[in-house]
Amino acid sequence: MIEVREVTKRYGVKTAVDRLSFTAKPGQVTGFLGPNGAGKSTTMRMIIGLDRPTAGTVTVNGRRYREHAAPLREIGALLEARSVHPGRSARSHLLGLARTHGIPRARVDEVLELAGLTAVAGKRAGAFSLGMGQRLGIAAALLGDPAVVMLDEPVNGLDPEGVLWVRGLLAGLAAEGRTVLLSSHLMAETALIADHLVVVGRGRLLADTSVQDLINSAGTGVRVGSDEADRLRGLLARPGVRVASSADGELDVTGMDAREIGAIASAHGVPLYQLATRTASLEDAFMDLTRDSVEYGSVPA
Numbered sequence: 001m002i003e004v005r006e007v008t009k010r011y012g013v014k015t016a017v018d019r020l021s022f023t024a025k026p027g028q029v030t031g032f033l034g035p036n037g038a039g040k041s042t043t044m045r046m047i048i049g050l051d052r053p054t055a056g057t058v059t060v061n062g063r064r065y066r067e068h069a070a071p072l073r074e075i076g077a078l079l080e081a082r083s084v085h086p087g088r089s090a091r092s093h094l095l096g097l098a099r100t101h102g103i104p105r106a107r108v109d110e111v112l113e114l115a116g117l118t119a120v121a122g123k124r125a126g127a128f129s130l131g132m133g134q135r136l137g138i139a140a141a142l143l144g145d146p147a148v149v150m151l152d153e154p155v156n157g158l159d160p161e162g163v164l165w166v167r168g169l170l171a172g173l174a175a176e177g178r179t180v181l182l183s184s185h186l187m188a189e190t191a192l193i194a195d196h197l198v199v200v201g202r203g204r205l206l207a208d209t210s211v212q213d214l215i216n217s218a219g220t221g222v223r224v225g226s227d228e229a230d231r232l233r234g235l236l237a238r239p240g241v242r243v244a245s246s247a248d249g250e251l252d253v254t255g256m257d258a259r260e261i262g263a264i265a266s267a268h269g270v271p272l273y274q275l276a277t278r279t280a281s282l283e284d285a286f287m288d289l290t291r292d293s294v295e296y297g298s299v300p301a
């Protein structure tokens with residue numbers, strides 16, 4: 001279990017994490033989401049003692065990271081996949097880690113096998129592709145057979161087979177009763193992997209909820225296509241109805257269902273060429289939730 005309680009982290013005048021509290025529980029995959037600069041990496045660094053909170057506490061299995069005698073056996077983390085000496089082989093990298101924790105040699109071979117790296121175990125890590133580097137990082141995280149696994153962008157650089165492997169692996173770890181915390185920018189992927197979500201923006205908690213509840217909160221919308229879109233927009237205007245336009249002749253309507261829109265269009269003789277109900281995706285819900293927290297937004301092309 002990971003418990004983050006009222007944690008604040010300041011770097012000079014910059015508040016990277018602002019009174020953040022959440023719990024990643026055993027037996028489930030918790031997705032940790034937020035726009036760039038939201039404070040995810042800072043929080044993850046504090047969880048494994050690489051950074052100290054300015055205020056608040058972070059514990060892993062009831063203790064601060066540095067209070068654990070053999071931390072690799074408590075929490076396995078993948079934060080920076082490239083934190084491997086490029087001249088060392090995958091096996092010697094893992095053996096080095098294992099030695100510091102009294103982990104038997106056989107376990108190194110086990111995790112190499114689990115990560116699909118047995119055939120390249122003797123190869124220099126510096127010659128690894130991004131995906132192989134990710135696999136090595138994940139193998140290292142699992143080395144101590146920890147009850148808590150924390151992975152930052154684990155599918156980054158993996159091919160479709162690798163993505164499937166990570167998905168199955170994380171589901172398996174959670175099914176064994178382990179705590180899994182996963183950060184990602186890939187919404188569709190996170191919706192498939194995670195059971196629970198913690199969403200942050202500008203260092204603050206925006207949502208601590210199940211994947212389904214967050215998607216439901218974004219509601220459904222209706223995409224309407226008409227050559228008289230501007231006139232229709234005026235006809236649909238009423239309290240609680242939001243009309244946005246993504247392309248010429250197209251309206252995205254929330255707060256009114258397709259049947260009602262069709263009836264209004266028909267009553268006023270507005271021809272429609274499209275009337276489709278769209279179920280929100282996790283991406284829609286995320287954009288809704290974080291709209292006001294995006295620090296490094298881009299200008300629409």
Ligand SMILES: Nc1ncnc2c1ncn2[C@@H]1O[C@H](COP(=O)(O)OP(=O)(O)OP(=O)(O)O)[C@@H](O)[C@H]1O
Nearest residue numbers: 011014015016034035036037038039040041042043
């Ligand atoms: N060592 C540091 N010194 C100063 N500011 C920092 C430091 N580390 C992080 N920050 C700032 O704190 C904020 C949070 O950064 P962090 O890397 O935790 O965000 P993130 O959610 O992981 O972002 P991304 O999705 O881009 O990885 C950012 O504004 C960042 O610039």
